[in-house]
Amino acid sequence: MRILVISVTRSRKGQPVRAERIVEGEMIRLGRGTQCEIHLPDPRVALFHAAIYRQGDSIFIHAPEAELAVDGGPEREARLTPRVHIALGPYEMTVEPPPSGCDLALAIELVRPLPDDLAEIRAKSRTSLEETALSKRGPAWMLAIVLGIVFLLAPALNAVLPLLRQATVKLPVTPDQSWNPGQLSAGHQAFGRQCGSCHETPFVHVRDHVCIDCHVKTPGHVQTVGLQTKLFGGTRCANCHADHKGADALVRRDPDLCVTCHGDLKYFKADTTLNNATDFAVNHPPFKLTLWKGPNRADVMRVSQTEKSKLVEQSHLKFPHDLHLKTSVRGPKGRKTLECRSCHIPDASGKGFEPISMNKSCLECHTLEFEPAVTTRQVPHGSVDNVMLTMQEFYANIALNNIPVDVVDIGEIQRGLPRLGNGVITEEQRQRALTWAKFKAQQVSADLFEARVCIVCHEVTKAVIRGESGKEIAWGVVPVFVASTWMPKARFDHVKHRTNKCADCHSVEKSHSSADIAIPDIVKCRECHAGNKPAANKVVSTCVACHGFHLPNHPPFTVRGSMALDAPAGAALPVIGKLQ
Numbered sequence: 001m002r003i004l005v006i007s008v009t010r011s012r013k014g015q016p017v018r019a020e021r022i023v024e025g026e027m028i029r030l031g032r033g034t035q036c037e038i039h040l041p042d043p044r045v046a047l048f049h050a051a052i053y054r055q056g057d058s059i060f061i062h063a064p065e066a067e068l069a070v071d072g073g074p075e076r077e078a079r080l081t082p083r084v085h086i087a088l089g090p091y092e093m094t095v096e097p098p099p100s101g102c103d104l105a106l107a108i109e110l111v112r113p114l115p116d117d118l119a120e121i122r123a124k125s126r127t128s129l130e131e132t133a134l135s136k137r138g139p140a141w142m143l144a145i146v147l148g149i150v151f152l153l154a155p156a157l158n159a160v161l162p163l164l165r166q167a168t169v170k171l172p173v174t175p176d177q178s179w180n181p182g183q184l185s186a187g188h189q190a191f192g193r194q195c196g197s198c199h200e201t202p203f204v205h206v207r208d209h210v211c212i213d214c215h216v217k218t219p220g221h222v223q224t225v226g227l228q229t230k231l232f233g234g235t236r237c238a239n240c241h242a243d244h245k246g247a248d249a250l251v252r253r254d255p256d257l258c259v260t261c262h263g264d265l266k267y268f269k270a271d272t273t274l275n276n277a278t279d280f281a282v283n284h285p286p287f288k289l290t291l292w293k294g295p296n297r298a299d300v301m302r303v304s305q306t307e308k309s310k311l312v313e314q315s316h317l318k319f320p321h322d323l324h325l326k327t328s329v330r331g332p333k334g335r336k337t338l339e340c341r342s343c344h345i346p347d348a349s350g351k352g353f354e355p356i357s358m359n360k361s362c363l364e365c366h367t368l369e370f371e372p373a374v375t376t377r378q379v380p381h382g383s384v385d386n387v388m389l390t391m392q393e394f395y396a397n398i399a400l401n402n403i404p405v406d407v408v409d410i411g412e413i414q415r416g417l418p419r420l421g422n423g424v425i426t427e428e429q430r431q432r433a434l435t436w437a438k439f440k441a442q443q444v445s446a447d448l449f450e451a452r453v454c455i456v457c458h459e460v461t462k463a464v465i466r467g468e469s470g471k472e473i474a475w476g477v478v479p480v481f482v483a484s485t486w487m488p489k490a491r492f493d494h495v496k497h498r499t500n501k502c503a504d505c506h507s508v509e510k511s512h513s514s515a516d517i518a519i520p521d522i523v524k525c526r527e528c529h530a531g532n533k534p535a536a537n538k539v540v541s542t543c544v545a546c547h548g549f550h551l552p553n554h555p556p557f558t559v560r561g562s563m564a565l566d567a568p569a570g571a572a573l574p575v576i577g578k579l580q
């Protein structure tokens with residue numbers, strides 16, 4: 001006997017799922033026991049509940065101890081013909097027409113399963129979305145719309161409607177906050193809520209002129225024009241000042257900013273005389289010093305530190321460092337040892353030094369007495385006219401008053417002075433006295449300028465002119481120019497190097513002439529400054545460490561000049577220089 005047993009289960013949607021198998025045997029037992037060929041595991045079924053057997057052509061089911069419900073009525077035995085329904089405990093069996101090769105087809109389904117308590121409690125305690133009035137689709141749409149309004153529509157409207165913008169700017173959170181890609185720089189936070197101050201047109205890159213409108217005084221660099229500049233981003237403000245990077249990160253400091261152009265300068269400015277520079281450590285031209293050539297203050301020349309023979313300072317001031325840096329220098333109050341600081345007084349910022357001052361630094365030892373007999377009177381320093389006037393007043397005072405206040409012994413000086421007598425001085429006598437005073441001043445000045453005092457430090461000039469008393473000599477002092485900035489195209493800060501000895505960088509101890517120059521060269525700097533890449537015991541120094549971009553004496557950028565208005569936003573500047 002071959003029976004096709006079809007186990008019917010239900011899918012979650014209630015659809016029947018049928019699993020078929022063949023059972024063979026003379027007698028087929030049904031029950032909870034494991035010996036049964038058709039195993040019905042439900043506990044309400046007996047261990048051996050019923051058996052199917054053949055009798056002649058017919059097939060019967062027989063339940064020896066239990067009951068069967070055959071088509072609704074209780075029976076102990078029934079004949080299995082198609083469409084007969086038999087309830088066996090919680091199972092329902094339906095006889096189906098057997099397929100060929102089988103004697104019987106029996107579909108069995110557990111129609112009354114035991115309730116699973118835990119599952120039942122769980123199911124009761126959960127309210128599914130379906131049980132409420134809501135559906136999943138509704139909230140999803142609502143969320144999408146809210147997101148669209150908050151993050152798309154509101155900022156967009158805010159950007160295009162000026163009236164809305166004016167109203168919302170007072171709110172604690174403006175609609176376009178959600179588009180803010182990052183904190184603005186400290187300087188810009190004050191007006192940063194008005195995105196439109198920089199982003200004039202929504203979805204268009206920030207244009208140079210909005211920056212220039214506010215930063216009118218910021219000097220430019222060099223205006224490069226043409227396709228090259230356009231292609232490589234050139235001087236577009238946002239290339240180097242990409243905002244939204246935090247409070248103190250407005251200026252990019254990587255060398256690429258500069259190397260884009262300075263790696264191949266001729267490409268950007270065909271007539272340049274500058275050499276390329278890509279990395280301070282390996283590819284940077286020797287420094288050029290700015291030397292005064294006169295006659296005007298602004299007349300300077302630039303001399304490379306490699307051209308040693310041309311490195312001559314013409315300050316027109318005589319000064320031997322060596323004699324003053326000896327261990328004990330003669331002074332009026334005894335010997336003393338001078339330090340650099342005695343003459344080079346740091347300026348307020350500490351970056352450089354106050355200009356050398358005769359009155360502050362030299363006068364103490366180099367006094368300006370003019371009359372050998374009188375050591376308490378000096379001429380003022382700084383103006384030839386004042387020197388002459390002071391001397392004339394001094395001698396006129398002696399002549400007219402006969403008793404100069406601050407003079408100890410006047411006998412020597414008064415030789416040649418006409419006797420004026422006591423009492424009222426006539427006009428004629430007065431004139432004679434003054435003429436004498438002038439003569440005396442002229443006489444002394446030759447000694448003062450040419451022999452003893454001024455000539456020690458200055459180049460003195462002498463011209464013969466016609467004066468009131470015949471031929472007179474007009475003295476002059478060649479204008480002095482003591483340089484304070486030797487490297488105007490870079491910046492050097494003495495404060496940052498204060499741990500070093502002055503002599504490390506300036507070998508002035510052996511210098512006997514002010515024509516000598518003791519400004520350190522690039523070799524010296526490279527002892528401590530690495531270039532773009534780190535090196536042992538050196539400080540990494542990219543271009544911006546020593547150079548600004550907005551150079552003094554360069555006209556501010558104009559909108560027309562910054563060619564790269566339409567360059568891609570934030571496009572990294574490509575490096576075209578040859579890095580060695």
Ligand code: HEC
Nearest residue numbers: 176179180181188192193195198205206238242243569570
């Ligand atoms: C001080 C000027 C300034 C202000 C104010 C400002 N931004 Fe920007 N923003 C910039 C600059 C510069 C860039 C760099 C973009 C470029 O290269 O063109 C930028 C870039 C962006 C970008 C990225 C787009 C891009 O091109 O990469 C977004 C978005 C943006 N800003 C949104 C805002 C929002 C929103 C506000 C107002 C809360 C705002 N910005 C205020 C200057 C500003």
Ligand code: HEC
Nearest residue numbers: 187188191197198206210211212214215237238241250251
């Ligand atoms: C509404 C006027 C305004 C606009 C527009 C503006 N700035 Fe400014 N910027 C300021 C003010 C104000 C400061 C802070 C004061 C200061 O440091 O000079 C500042 C500071 C800066 C600083 C820092 C100065 C420092 O010493 O730290 C830089 C760099 C700068 N702005 C560049 C730009 C660039 C680039 C743009 C165009 C994207 C721009 N600014 C647009 C007003 C403006």
Ligand code: HEC
Nearest residue numbers: 208211212215218235236237240251257544548549550557
């Ligand atoms: C090639 C890079 C570069 C470009 C392009 C550039 N800057 Fe600068 N900018 C700098 C650097 C570097 C500094 C910092 C200089 C320093 O540290 O002394 C700076 C500083 C500033 C400062 C601070 C004040 C000052 O004078 O030092 C302002 C303002 C400024 N830039 C505005 C602008 C504006 C406006 C534009 C566009 C017309 C612009 N910058 C284009 C590199 C650039």
Ligand code: HEC
Nearest residue numbers: 222224234235257258261269272273274489543547548549
């Ligand atoms: C758009 C191209 C370009 C960029 C970017 C650029 N420069 Fe220049 N730079 C030039 C040109 C061109 C010259 C002038 C050459 C000449 O006049 O012969 C120059 C000149 C100079 C000079 C000499 C200035 C003078 O007065 O003689 C210095 C220093 C300098 N650049 C430093 C820098 C630094 C530092 C940066 C980066 C922050 C930089 N440059 C970025 C093109 C550029």
Ligand code: HEC
Nearest residue numbers: 315319324338339340343356502506508514516517518519
């Ligand atoms: C008695 C005053 C005095 C003392 C002390 C002195 N200097 Fe000077 N120094 C001067 C004067 C004056 C000049 C300008 C001379 C000129 O025209 O070159 C000068 C110029 C310089 C210069 C620029 C010109 C050059 O030669 O390169 C340097 C650098 C310098 N001094 C370094 C030093 C150092 C370092 C010391 C200490 C070791 C020192 N000085 C001590 C008076 C002094």
Ligand code: HEC
Nearest residue numbers: 318319320323329330331336343361362364365366456457
């Ligand atoms: C502490 C005193 C002292 C101070 C301060 C001083 N000098 Fe002198 N100076 C001397 C003495 C002493 C001599 C003579 C040295 C010698 O001949 O050995 C001298 C010599 C000179 C000479 C002539 C050198 C020669 O070749 O004959 C010059 C020029 C000079 N000083 C300039 C200056 C200047 C400029 C300053 C101020 C920046 C200055 N001195 C400050 C003491 C001083």
Ligand code: HEC
Nearest residue numbers: 356357358359362366382383384453454456457477479480
């Ligand atoms: C010990 C050296 C020393 C002596 C002596 C000296 N000077 Fe000077 N003189 C200087 C120095 C240093 C400066 C520049 C710094 C200053 O002005 O204080 C200077 C500057 C001057 C200037 C200004 C030059 C200019 O271009 O601004 C005049 C004028 C001048 N001296 C005249 C005289 C006369 C006149 C005498 C003689 C009576 C004299 N000096 C004596 C050191 C000296």
Ligand code: HEC
Nearest residue numbers: 340344352353484485486487488492497500501502505519
């Ligand atoms: C690390 C090297 C270094 C050290 C250390 C150093 N200097 Fe300088 N000094 C320089 C350079 C570079 C310059 C040229 C700067 C310029 O002109 O822009 C200079 C310029 C000067 C000048 C001429 C410019 C001016 O402001 O008058 C004097 C003077 C000077 N230094 C004195 C000193 C004294 C004094 C010390 C010690 C307290 C000292 N330096 C330490 C590198 C150095």
Ligand code: HEC
Nearest residue numbers: 491492493496497500520521524525527528529539545546
């Ligand atoms: C003995 C070592 C030494 C020598 C030589 C030296 N430096 Fe420096 N320099 C330093 C150190 C260390 C710092 C960093 C100081 C700091 O960051 O506070 C520095 C800082 C600087 C800075 C400031 C950088 C910044 O980011 O603010 C400049 C500019 C500079 N040096 C230029 C020069 C130049 C130009 C020379 C050659 C004339 C030179 N230095 C020679 C050690 C040196």
Ligand code: HEC
Nearest residue numbers: 258262277278279280287288487488489490541542543546
């Ligand atoms: C450690 C400091 C330092 C660093 C880093 C540095 N430079 Fe210089 N650079 C100088 C000094 C100092 C000068 C001489 C300045 C002068 O003569 O006025 C100079 C001169 C120049 C000059 C020539 C100016 C002229 O007219 O001769 C250019 C161009 C230049 N540097 C570009 C660069 C570039 C680009 C970088 C980055 C790759 C860079 N520098 C890095 C200190 C430095």
